[in-house]
Amino acid sequence: MIKDEKITKLPWNALRRLLFLLCLGIGGAFLSATLVRFAPGYGVQERELDPRWSAQSIEALRQKQMLQEGLASYYMHYLSALAHGDLGESDSLKRPVRELLRQRLPATGKSVVRGLGIAWLAAALLASPGLASRGWFYEASSTAFSSLLLSLPSAVVAMLAVQLRAPVFFAIGVVVFPRLHRYIRSLLVRSYNQPHVLAARARGLRSGAIFCRHVLPIAAPPLLALLGVSFTIAFGAAIPIEALCDSPGLGQLAWQAALNRDLPLIVNVTLIVSLVMFAANSLADLTSRAFAGSVQ
Amino acid sequence: MSPLQKTAAVILCAIFLLMVLGTILVPAPHFHQFRDVPNASPSTAHPLGTDALGRDSLSRLLYGTRVSLLLAPAAALLSTMIAALLGSAAGFLGGRFERIVLAVTDLSLALPWLFLLLTVRAMLPLDVPPMVSVVIAFLMMGLLGWQASVRVVCTAARGIRDSDFLLLARSSGCKPARLVLCHVAPNLRSLFYAQFWISIPLFILTEANLSILGLGVMEPMASWGNLLRGFEDFSALGANPWRLVPLILLVIVVICFQLVLPSQEVTQ
Numbered sequence: 023m024i025k026d027e028k029i030t031k032l033p034w035n036a037l038r039r040l041l042f043l044l045c046l047g048i049g050g051a052f053l054s055a056t057l058v059r060f061a062p063g064y065g066v067q068e069r070e071l072d073p074r075w076s077a078q079s080i081e082a083l084r085q086k087q088m089l090q091e092g093l094a095s096y097y098m099h100y101l102s103a104l105a106h107g108d109l110g111e112s113d114s115l116k117r118p119v120r121e122l123l124r125q126r127l128p129a130t131g132k133s134v135v136r137g138l139g140i141a142w143l144a145a146a147l148l149a150s151p152g153l154a155s156r157g158w159f160y161e162a163s164s165t166a167f168s169s170l171l172l173s174l175p176s177a178v179v180a181m182l183a184v185q186l187r188a189p190v191f192f193a194i195g196v197v198v199f200p201r202l203h204r205y206i207r208s209l210l211v212r213s214y215n216q217p218h219v220l221a222a223r224a225r226g227l228r229s230g231a232i233f234c235r236h237v238l239p240i241a242a243p244p245l246l247a248l249l250g251v252s253f254t255i256a257f258g259a260a261i262p263i264e265a266l267c268d269s270p271g272l273g274q275l276a277w278q279a280a281l282n283r284d285l286p287l288i289v290n291v292t293l294i295v296s297l298v299m300f301a302a303n304s305l306a307d308l309t310s311r312a313f314a315g316s317v318q
Numbered sequence: 319m320s321p322l323q324k325t326a327a328v329i330l331c332a333i334f335l336l337m338v339l340g341t342i343l344v345p346a347p348h349f350h351q352f353r354d355v356p357n358a359s360p361s362t363a364h365p366l367g368t369d370a371l372g373r374d375s376l377s378r379l380l381y382g383t384r385v386s387l388l389l390a391p392a393a394a395l396l397s398t399m400i401a402a403l404l405g406s407a408a409g410f411l412g413g414r415f416e417r418i419v420l421a422v423t424d425l426s427l428a429l430p431w432l433f434l435l436l437t438v439r440a441m442l443p444l445d446v447p448p449m450v451s452v453v454i455a456f457l458m459m460g461l462l463g464w465q466a467s468v469r470v471v472c473t474a475a476r477g478i479r480d481s482d483f484l485l486l487a488r489s490s491g492c493k494p495a496r497l498v499l500c501h502v503a504p505n506l507r508s509l510f511y512a513q514f515w516i517s518i519p520l521f522i523l524t525e526a527n528l529s530i531l532g533l534g535v536m537e538p539m540a541s542w543g544n545l546l547r548g549f550e551d552f553s554a555l556g557a558n559p560w561r562l563v564p565l566i567l568l569v570i571v572v573i574c575f576q577l578v579l580p581s582q583e584v585t586q
Contacts, residue, residue, distance in 0.1 A: 046425065173572035175523045177530035178546060178565065185552035250428075258430030262527050266550075280436040280533055283443075292437045296429040303428045 032312055039304040046300060050293045052097070109290045114282035119290045122275060127294075130264065130271035134256040137194025141252070144195070145202035149210055150233065165207070168200035176259045180266035190260075190269045197259040198252055205248055206241075213240045243314035250306030254299050326577035333571060337387055340380035348381035349373065349538045359558070366560050369548065373538075379564055382540035386522055387571070389456040394517035396460030401467030402510050406502050408468070409475025411494070420472065426465040432527065434462055439533050448539035455534045459521045467513040474509050475502055512579070519575040526568065542568045 103110070109119035148164045171179075176197045183193035213219065219236045257273075264273035272291060279288035319327070336343075345363060346352070356372040358364055366375035408419035426434070438458055446454065478484065487501050503510075522542065528534030529543025537544065545564040555561055 042421070169573055169576060170569065172576070173519075173523075173569040175526040175530065175543070175546065175568075177527045178549060181530075181549050181552060254428055254430050258432045261430075261432045261436065262531055265531055276433060276436050277531055277533075280440040283440050285440060288437050288440045292429070292433045295433050296425070299428045299430065300425065303424075 032308065035311065036308055039308065043297065043300060043304065047293075047297055050296060052101075109294075110286040112279070112284055112287040114279065114284040114287070119287055122287070123272070123291065123294060126270060126272045126275050129269065130257070130260050130273060133189075133191040133194055133264075133269065133271060134253065134260060136191035137198060137259075138252055138256050140192065140195030141198035141202050141256075142249075144199050145206050149203055149207040164203070168203040171196060172200040172204070175262075177262040177266060180263040183263065184267055190263055190267050190271070193263045193267065194256050194259050197263070198256050201255055202248070202252060206245070209241050209244055210237065213237045216240060243310040246306055246310035246313060248306075250303035253302045253306075257295060257299060323577055326574040329570065330574045330578065333383065333567070333574075334387065337380065337383045340384055344374065344377040344380055346374045346377050348377045348540045350377070357558075360560055366563055367558070375561070375563075378540040378545060379567070382542050382545050382564065383567065385452060385535065385539065385541045386525060386543075386568075389452065390518050390521040390525065391514075393456040393460035393463065393521045394514050396457075397463040397517055397521075398467060398510055398514040400461070401464040401471055401513060402503065402506070404464070405468040405471025406475045406498050406506060409472040409477075410479055410498050410502050412476065412479065416472065416476075419468065423465045423468045423472075426462075427469075431462070431524070435459070435524070435528065436533065438462065439528070446536070448536045451534070451536040452539055452541070455525055455528060456521070459524055463517060463521065463524075467517070470513065471506060471509060474506050478502065478505055515575065515579050519572040522568065522572060522575075 100110075107120060109123070111118055112122060115122065148168070176193075179193050179196050182188075183190070183196075214237060216236075219232060222232050222236050260271060260273035261277055262273070263269070264271040265277040268274070272295065276288055276291050276295075278284070279291065345365075350373065352358075352364070352368055352372040352374065354372070355364070355368055356370055358368040358372075360367045364374050364376065366379060368374055369378070404419055408416040435458060439454075442454055484497065484501055487497055492501070525534055525541060526543035526546055529541055530547050534543050535541040542564055546568070548561060549555070549565070
């Protein structure tokens with residue numbers, strides 16, 4: 023009964039999330055436009071100060087600026103451009119933001135996916151055998167190792183990666199791994215302490231069978247939800263890593279935009295990243311709920 | 319408290335004491351340049367040597383420790399207060415207010431925190447005096463770092479919403495503001511402490527990341543993040559291993575904070 027109820031609610035939940043994503047997009051676009059419009063220095067063109075420009079050219083620049091001066095017309099202009107996929111132009115790089123995103127997003131996406139692959143594999147491999155065998159030394163040393171990595175700033179990991187000539191995705195994996203390891207470990211501890219798992223152990227079931235048949239079904243839904251969260255962590259880690267490893271990705275772009283106070287660029291990058299992250303988190307959450315429903 | 323937690327607490331106290339006594343121990347102010355001895359090795363005059371500009375590394379380390387260890391808890395206090403206020407009110411009032419607060423929280427949690435910090439930092443002028451940059455860096459973290467705590471506080475507040483003591487207080491004519499401040503908040507005190515302790519190492523690491531990227535504490539002010547910028551040339555560390563001291567200190571402090579944290583049952 024509960025299972026049926028949960029499964030029938032899934033499409034409704036998915037629709038709600040989709041609507042929220044749409045509202046988030048529109049709200050985020052308004053917020054982005056507001057931030058750009060009211061930031062100090064808006065409307066002042068550097069070219070106006072250049073003595074090589076003639077008075078006529080400067081006047082033409084000002085006229086172009088006048089078109090967007092009214093607040094309502096500014097918002098209309100911004101939103102209509104956005105509807106056509108135009109995210110504006112970067113102040114510092116003098117290139118369309120859309121083009122920059124199209125160039126940089128795949129590089130970061132690839133690094134993040136590979137890094138997550140490494141981090142998940144390492145975290146799962148280190149967390150599960152220690153708990154299955156309950157060896158205190160193995161458990162203590164793996165926890166100490168992950169605590170040490172957790173205490174390192176991502177930027178220091180990036181500098182180490184540069185020194186060791188390690189790829190960007192490896193550095194992202196190193197940053198994400200301890201966070202995953204800690205969560206997966208506590209989740210597995212809780213699952214292994216369930217009465218039915220203890221009963222299965224007492225009956226002499228093999229550790230592999232206990233893990234696959236009894237522990238994994240309990241741990242899978244939160245693990246799927248964690249997958250969404252790990253994407254957020256990995257994207258966050260990509261900023262210092264790409265910036266310091268000189269990798270041409272979204273993280274480096276955001277860092278350069280922040281250093282140059284390039285608001286149209288940083289605001290739009292943040293908006294796109296937040297939309298992607300929210301979609302990934304929603305997908306992970308819905309899959310986790312669907313799985314939990316089917317297990318029940 | 320386990321022996322490991324006690325050890326971590328003692329180490330933290332020792333580092334805090336060192337930070338307080340820093341002004342007496344240091345050979346020179348953190349910004350003073352000994353121009354005749356740049357990049358000097360450790361000596362009696364400069365126990366940790368000097369940096370490329372001839373500034374005493376020990377002075378800078380102690381000053382940086384003070385900046386990081388005083389302002390990270392201050393930012394953690396600010397973020398915990400915001401989380402306590404929002405989370406308690408959302409959990410206690412429920413309904414539409416709770417849904418809105420949780421939606422905003424979910425949204426903020428989905429967004430990588432560093433992207434948000436960079437966006438806000440980009441809005442503010444970069445050429446600010448060093449002291450202002452310190453305040454901006456930690457104020458930004460305090461004002462933007464409350465999301466994870468709100469969710470935890472809200473869940474706990476929701477749990478005590480229908481408890482008997484609140485029912486009694488409500489029937490005695492207690493107003494909502496008084497209920498939240500005098501009845502809900504004191505019952506969540508242990509949770510607030512836990513969230514406060516969790517936030518401190520997070521803010522220390524975030525400050526380090528921002529300062530290494532040139533968007534946190536500005537020179538000549540010292541902070542752990544600023545001191546770690548010298549690691550960009552790792553090859554020099556082999557010949558000058560004492561330059562690793564700031565990183566070792568940061569790792570020790572963060573690990574100690576992790577160990578001192580209350581048990582997971584309280585924090586979840």
